[in-house]
Amino acid sequence: MSDIVDILDSTSNNDPINLNVDDDSDENSETPFQRLLHLHTSNSNYNDRKNAVKYILDALRLVNDVESLYQILSCTKKLADDIVTQVQIDTLEKFVLIIEYLISNVENADLLIKEYLFQSIIQTVGHGNNRIRKASQSALIRLFELEQIKADEIENDIIPALCQLEKACDDFKNESILVSRHF
Numbered sequence: 007m008s009d010i011v012d013i014l015d016s017t018s019n020n021d022p023i024n025l026n027v028d029d030d031s032d033e034n035s036e037t038p039f040q041r042l043l044h045l046h047t048s049n050s051n052y053n054d055r056k057n058a059v060k061y062i063l064d065a066l067r068l069v070n071d072v073e074s075l076y077q078i079l080s081c082t083k084k085l086a087d088d089i090v091t092q093v094q095i096d097t098l099e100k101f102v103l104i105i106e107y108l109i110s111n112v113e114n115a116d117l118l119i120k121e122y123l124f125q126s127i128i129q130t131v132g133h134g135n136n137r138i139r140k141a142s143q144s145a146l147i148r149l150f151e152l153e154q155i156k157a158d159e160i161e162n163d164i165i166p167a168l169c170q171l172e173k174a175c176d177d178f179k180n181e182s183i184l185v186s187r188h189f
Contacts, residue, residue, distance in 0.1 A: 055093045056090070
């Protein structure tokens with residue numbers, strides 16, 4: 007018994023054991039805004055960028071100044087335009103919620119949507135990946151339902167993008183017709 011006590015005493019006094027194997031202290035102390043900024047800048051690790059998407063809505067809900075709002079939307083745009091398909095999918099699938107949140111809670115939301123989100127939607131409305139295409143089409147339809155799209159944007163941006171769908175395979179033609187019915 008005394009041998010056990012001696013071993014425990016020598017371990018605790020001379021050799022500190024680091025019990026914190028997974029150091030999440032930084033992660034737990036960071037706000038969603040800080041996590042988003044930190045993770046979205048990871049150029050080499052697409053999992054970090056994929057995880058950054060999880061923080062977009064929380065960061066928006068907790069934002070308290072205009073500059074931070076611009077940074078969140080800038081991160082969102084970069085993630086939506088990411089070269090990794092899964093990052094694009096995850097981001098674009100959040101666009102409807104982001105749009106609804108902005109319209110409900112932010113002054114001049116229409117300008118912010120046009121500046122940070124609209125081009126990503128238009129660029130991916132005819133994407134070859136089904137989930138990317140569907141997510142951008144959902145966002146586009148929601149913008150129309152919320153009356154955030156003007157006639158000149160329909161003429162100059164949306165119709166040409168939908169015409170590209172008509173020139174594609176038969177499935178895209180059907181999608182083009184369904185989406186254009188909303189306009």
